Amino acid sequence: MTEADERSRLLYWAGVALGPIAWGLNLQGIYVLAHFSCETTRISGAIVSLVLAIVAFVGTAISARAVRRSAGAEWTDAQGGGPRTFMAWIGVGTGALFALVIANQLAASLLISPCLR
16 A cells, blocks of 8 residues: 555544544633633633634535545446545544534523623
8 A cells, every 4th residue: 555545544533533623622621721711701611612623624625525526437346436435424524513513512602701600
């Protein structure tokens, strides 16, 4: 397996990996910043959520690009595309799902005061 094949294989998994990682970092980051947000500013949790939602969408876009790039190969493959295309579609779905979860946490952090404990 060449270096280019290994790199292209990772593109299919980008949405599967980046979405949950961004959500986990967002969840822990909001909990860590809640104490500091009460004392200084309320916007720090929103900035973290916004950046990590963008990271989840980037993973979705990378997986979608991998699907589009191998769409022509599905027609030439006798078995209909293979497991990499399936994982890329799963990556698109999970990346979008976790980006929406992060957006919900962003809305909650904007609506609920971090000083209410």
